[in-house]
Amino acid sequence: MIDRFGRPIEDLRVTLTHTCNFSCFFCHMEGEDNAQGLLTPQEISLVAKVGMEYGIKSVKLTGGEPTLRRDLIEIIRELKMVGIREISMTTNGVLLRSLAWKLKEAGLDRVNISLHSLDKNLFKEITGVDALDKVIEGIKEALKAGLRPLKLNFVVTKKNITQLEKIIEFSREIGVDELHLIELHPVGLGRNVFSYHEKLESIEKILREKAEKVEIRNKHFRPRYYIGNLVIEVIKPYANPIFCAGCNRIRLTVDGKLKTCLYRQDKEIDIIDILRGNYSEDKKNELLREAYEIAIAIREPNFKFKVEPYATS
Numbered sequence: 001m002i003d004r005f006g007r008p009i010e011d012l013r014v015t016l017t018h019t020c021n022f023s024c025f026f027c028h029m030e031g032e033d034n035a036q037g038l039l040t041p042q043e044i045s046l047v048a049k050v051g052m053e054y055g056i057k058s059v060k061l062t063g064g065e066p067t068l069r070r071d072l073i074e075i076i077r078e079l080k081m082v083g084i085r086e087i088s089m090t091t092n093g094v095l096l097r098s099l100a101w102k103l104k105e106a107g108l109d110r111v112n113i114s115l116h117s118l119d120k121n122l123f124k125e126i127t128g129v130d131a132l133d134k135v136i137e138g139i140k141e142a143l144k145a146g147l148r149p150l151k152l153n154f155v156v157t158k159k160n161i162t163q164l165e166k167i168i169e170f171s172r173e174i175g176v177d178e179l180h181l182i183e184l185h186p187v188g189l190g191r192n193v194f195s196y197h198e199k200l201e202s203i204e205k206i207l208r209e210k211a212e213k214v215e216i217r218n219k220h221f222r223p224r225y226y227i228g229n230l231v232i233e234v235i236k237p238y239a240n241p242i243f244c245a246g247c248n249r250i251r252l253t254v255d256g257k258l259k260t261c262l263y264r265q266d267k268e269i270d271i272i273d274i275l276r277g278n279y280s281e282d283k284k285n286e287l288l289r290e291a292y293e294i295a296i297a298i299r300e301p302n303f304k305f306k307v308e309p310y311a312t313s
């Protein structure tokens with residue numbers, strides 16, 4: 001089912017927790033309020049299952065740090081059981097060394113792991129934790145466990161731009177599949193984070209020159225540069241009408257709201273009373289369908305192309 005702007009919903013992005021063992025200075029917490037309360041694995045999978053009737057094929061687990069959920073394995077199993085085609089997770093990677101194989105066994109298909117520096121001190125400055133070695137071990141274990149394509153997330157800022165070449169080299173050496181270069185965006189932060197903003201245009205120009213092949217992805221129309229055995233994807237999520245035109249995702253917040261856009265707290269449908277209400281299974285499904293239909297009806301690109309009016313004289 002498509003929205004008023006011709007955009008299908010295909011991907012459900014689920015915030016599993018707001019807790020994290022890192023404290024990255026640019027964390028956007030998926031644009032959510034500091035909410036309390038967690039959905040159960042069964043509630044999450046029910047929302048995903050009804051979403052499949054509207055086009056949901058894949059689920060992205062995110063947070064906070066999703067690996068801090070003790071019931072993560074059960075969440076993944078439940079999602080697999082209702083028939084979600086692809087389950088992926090975005091993580092800081094610090095617990096992956098011990099979890100990677102169990103997650104794969106449960107049905108997790110792939111992971112995106114944040115790695116914003118290969119310099120120990122800078123890593124600590126960015127994330128608040130001295131955990132570079134553990135994250136690297138986590139990345140290697142995830143590769144061995146087959147959580148692929150494995151993607152590294154590098155948020156480009158004035159603090160870590162000097163690390164970019166090293167990260168590209170590292171990605172090649174250990175055989176990660178993709179490197180995502182993400183532009184900093186000013187979401188949900190009270191601090192003056194945007195002063196670290198770094199434009200990606202000059203990096204993209206170099207990638208364009210070096211790439212053997214360039215592809216535009218359906219999701220957010222993100223460009224992908226093929227260089228040797230590595231794919232480098234450039235993610236410019238802020239003030240980018242092209243990105244929003246290709247937005248195929250809907251979000252489920254930590255406290256049970258269907259959130260239609262990362263930036264919009266006014267375009268959320270609270271479904272917690274449906275999930276927790278004393279309804280029959282049929283009634284619950286019917287109410288969830290209504291909620292999806294409203295969400296799709298109110299969904300709109302946050303950044304749109306401006307259309308100039310015709311001159312009249």
Ligand SMILES: Nc1nc2c(ncn2[C@@H]2O[C@H](COP(=O)(O)OP(=O)(O)OP(=O)(O)O)[C@@H](O)[C@H]2O)c(=O)[nH]1
Nearest residue numbers: 060088090112151153182219235237238247249262
């Ligand atoms: N504005 C905006 N930014 C997004 C959205 N989805 C992802 N991003 C940005 O993209 C970054 C990377 O997100 P990930 O969770 O690693 O990856 P993904 O977007 O699910 O992409 P794949 O795993 O490659 O399918 C996030 O930290 C955000 O900065 C979105 O719907 N809107």
Ligand code: SF4
Nearest residue numbers: 020022024027064092
């Ligand atoms: S690891 Fe992710 S969720 Fe945790 S603080 Fe950093 S950006 Fe936020």
Ligand code: SF4
Nearest residue numbers: 244247261262301302
């Ligand atoms: S509409 Fe744009 S800003 Fe909103 S979630 Fe989609 S891509 Fe992100």
